[in-house]
Amino acid sequence: MSVAFSGRVWVFGDSLDTDAMYPGFAIKMDPAEAAKHVFYEVRPGWTDEVRAGDIVVAGKNFGIGSSRPVSALFIELGVAGVVADEFNSLFFRNAINSGLPAMTLPGATSIFTDGDVGAFDLTDGTWRNETTGASGTVAKLPEMMLDIIASGGLMRRLVIQGYLPAD
Amino acid sequence: MGMTMIEKILARKSGRASVSVGDIVDVEVDMTVLIDMQFANQWKRPNRIHDSEKLAVIMDHAVPAPTIRDAAGGSEARSFVADFGIERFYDVGRHGICHQVIAENGLARPGEVLACTDSHTCAAGAFNTAGRGLGPAEVYSIMCTGRTWFQIAPTIRYELQGVIAPSVSGKDIFLHIANTYGDAPNFNLEYGGSGLAGLPLHDRRTIATQGAEVSADFSTFEADGVLRDHLTSRGVTDYHAAQPDPDAIYSEVRPIDLNALEPYVARPGTVSRNGVPVSQIEHLTIDQAFIGSCANGQLEDLEIAAEVLRGKTVAPGVRLLVTPASQAVYREAMRLGYLQDIADSGAVVTNSTCGACFGYHMGVVGPGEVCLTSSTRNFTGRMGSSEAQIFMASPATVAASAIAGYITDPRSVTT
Numbered sequence: 256m257s258v259a260f261s262g263r264v265w266v267f268g269d270s271l272d273t274d275a276m277y278p279g280f281a282i283k284m285d286p287a288e289a290a291k292h293v294f295y296e297v298r299p300g301w302t303d304e305v306r307a308g309d310i311v312v313a314g315k316n317f318g319i320g321s322s323r324p325v326s327a328l329f330i331e332l333g334v335a336g337v338v339a340d341e342f343n344s345l346f347f348r349n350a351i352n353s354g355l356p357a358m359t360l361p362g363a364t365s366i367f368t369d370g371d372v373g374a375f376d377l378t379d380g381t382w383r384n385e386t387t388g389a390s391g392t393v394a395k396l397p398e399m400m401l402d403i404i405a406s407g408g409l410m411r412r413l414v415i416q417g418y419l420p421a422d
Numbered sequence: 423m424g425m426t427m428i429e430k431i432l433a434r435k436s437g438r439a440s441v442s443v444g445d446i447v448d449v450e451v452d453m454t455v456l457i458d459m460q461f462a463n464q465w466k467r468p469n470r471i472h473d474s475e476k477l478a479v480i481m482d483h484a485v486p487a488p489t490i491r492d493a494a495g496g497s498e499a500r501s502f503v504a505d506f507g508i509e510r511f512y513d514v515g516r517h518g519i520c521h522q523v524i525a526e527n528g529l530a531r532p533g534e535v536l537a538c539t540d541s542h543t544c545a546a547g548a549f550n551t552a553g554r555g556l557g558p559a560e561v562y563s564i565m566c567t568g569r570t571w572f573q574i575a576p577t578i579r580y581e582l583q584g585v586i587a588p589s590v591s592g593k594d595i596f597l598h599i600a601n602t603y604g605d606a607p608n609f610n611l612e613y614g615g616s617g618l619a620g621l622p623l624h625d626r627r628t629i630a631t632q633g634a635e636v637s638a639d640f641s642t643f644e645a646d647g648v649l650r651d652h653l654t655s656r657g658v659t660d661y662h663a664a665q666p667d668p669d670a671i672y673s674e675v676r677p678i679d680l681n682a683l684e685p686y687v688a689r690p691g692t693v694s695r696n697g698v699p700v701s702q703i704e705h706l707t708i709d710q711a712f713i714g715s716c717a718n719g720q721l722e723d724l725e726i727a728a729e730v731l732r733g734k735t736v737a738p739g740v741r742l743l744v745t746p747a748s749q750a751v752y753r754e755a756m757r758l759g760y761l762q763d764i765a766d767s768g769a770v771v772t773n774s775t776c777g778a779c780f781g782y783h784m785g786v787v788g789p790g791e792v793c794l795t796s797s798t799r800n801f802t803g804r805m806g807s808s809e810a811q812i813f814m815a816s817p818a819t820v821a822a823s824a825i826a827g828y829i830t831d832p833r834s835v836t837t
Binding site: 270272274275278279280282283286295296315316319320321322324326327341342343344345348349352353397399408409410412413416417418419420 | 446459463464466467468469470489491539540541554555556557558559560562563566567571573575605607608634635637639692694780781782799801802803804805806808
């Protein structure tokens with residue numbers, strides 16, 4: 256995945272938990288099928304509307320809950336990156352480790368509204384709302400995390416390092 | 423500069439003299455625990471692993487297998503441990519919720535780092551262990567390399583004072599804290615104080631486990647005589663517990679007066695700023711009551727339930743499900759007669775596993791139903807239908823409410 260990403264944003268609220276994105280019943284499904292149930296209750300039908308390259312913007316405490324690999328479902332749906340006022344740290348790690356770019360942007364849900372086009376770059380921490388013209392900078396991610404994203408996530412890195420078979 | 427408990431552990435395990443908030447450290451992981459779900463979902467067998475002595479495999483979430491996917495995962499787990507010489511394998515029959523099995527077998531050691539895919543791995547904090555849930559990919563990575571990274575988060579310290587009343591438990595302490603202070607994302611929690619000595623280990627485990635529900639990173643208790651005696655009885659020795667420095671820097675120190683606490687209940691959705699003393703809640707009839715999970719499926723929880731339920735009858739229209747946290751808990755609760763008392767009251771005692779807690783099998787709730795649970799999460803849809811309401815309370819409150827048919831204060835039921 257690219258550590259710089261831009262696209263149409265979808266704005267969600269605060270404290271979205273992992274059960275709202277990867278419900279228990281979906282654990283029994285393959286990822287492609289499970290991905291159809293992301294936000295099944297919060298915003299029914301969203302998975303039919305989201306397109307490759309779109310960006311998820313959420314509020315505070317994004318991703319509280321389980322270690323279920325929600326970021327893999329976002330990648331399955333073509334989501335290019337996730338941005339939040341504040342992340343649950345397990346959820347944030349999961350995003351980085353699966354190669355999904357993630358930016359903490361305090362106030363993100365006020366800066367963006369559904370349908371805006373946003374541009375984000377983790378290498379220098381810059382962000383821009385292309386629709387409204389608002390822009391700014393957040394702390395850049397440590398190199399170590401950028402490297403994980405750039406290499407496509409930890410599993411791909413383990414393949415390169417010879418720990419895992421290359422399929 | 424002084425360090426908190428978690429800072430001390432992470433400093434030592436990263437070979438540094440000291441760490442402070444914001445530092446990123448590369449740490450040695452002492453024990454990595456793989457669970458059944460990992461083998462059942464997108465498992466890829468590694469070419470090699472770091473150290474079979476530092477790995478445990480526990481069948482926990484879906485036991486016995488409710489789906490063919492889970493059954494296949496179990497087969498692969500058995501084959502994997504055989505091929506890689508992993509001795510710490512807790513297969514069906516020796517199984518249990520991983521945090522319970524970790525506790526029973528001394529896999530969480532004071533001052534050490536423990537990694538596991540389940541988000542309630544902060545449970546190990548009751549043993550003065552730096553444990554936290556990590557994603558499946560990261561646990562793979564640790565299994566292969568023996569290491570991972572953490573960024574040092576600021577620490578909130580809870581200073582426990584006094585003693586809880588007999589009808590109050592660790593669950594009530596946690597629900598009080600969650601209701602009073604709300605979420606703590608990107609913070610570590612540390613528990614200590616003069617009240618710690620009077621707080622039994624099972625209550626500490628409930629509190630440490632539920633750090634995940636307020637979004638905290640690590641959730642760690644001081645090591646004291648209670649812990650040392652427990653570890654000695656389990657044959658756990660030669661550990662280096664981490665005590666906080668007197669001049670450790672905390673983002674906040676919050677005193678908790680244990681004497682003042684009463685039974686609490688959290689309303690559906692979240693435990694964060696969403697609770698009320700049970701004595702003040704409106705009349706709410708329940709359809710399902712659940713006692714179990716890594717937070718409250720311990721032997722002491724079943725003892726409490728048995729005491730409340732002995733000689734009583736579960737109210738008509740209520741299903742009371744009781745799921746011991748491990749096969750060892752199940753067997754001991756049977757030997758002590760707790761399961762007899764619980765079943766005689768009209769409850770269903772299930773085999774040990776995560777069960778109804780995560781809406782996967784054995785006790786899924788339907789649309790429009792009200793569930794009172796002593797498990798870990800009351801998220802919408804967590805235990806089944808997103809149109810069900812999940813309230814959360816202690817095992818004593820759940821058992822008392824199952825008898826009454828509505829959410830009620832355990833102090834209202836004479837035992």
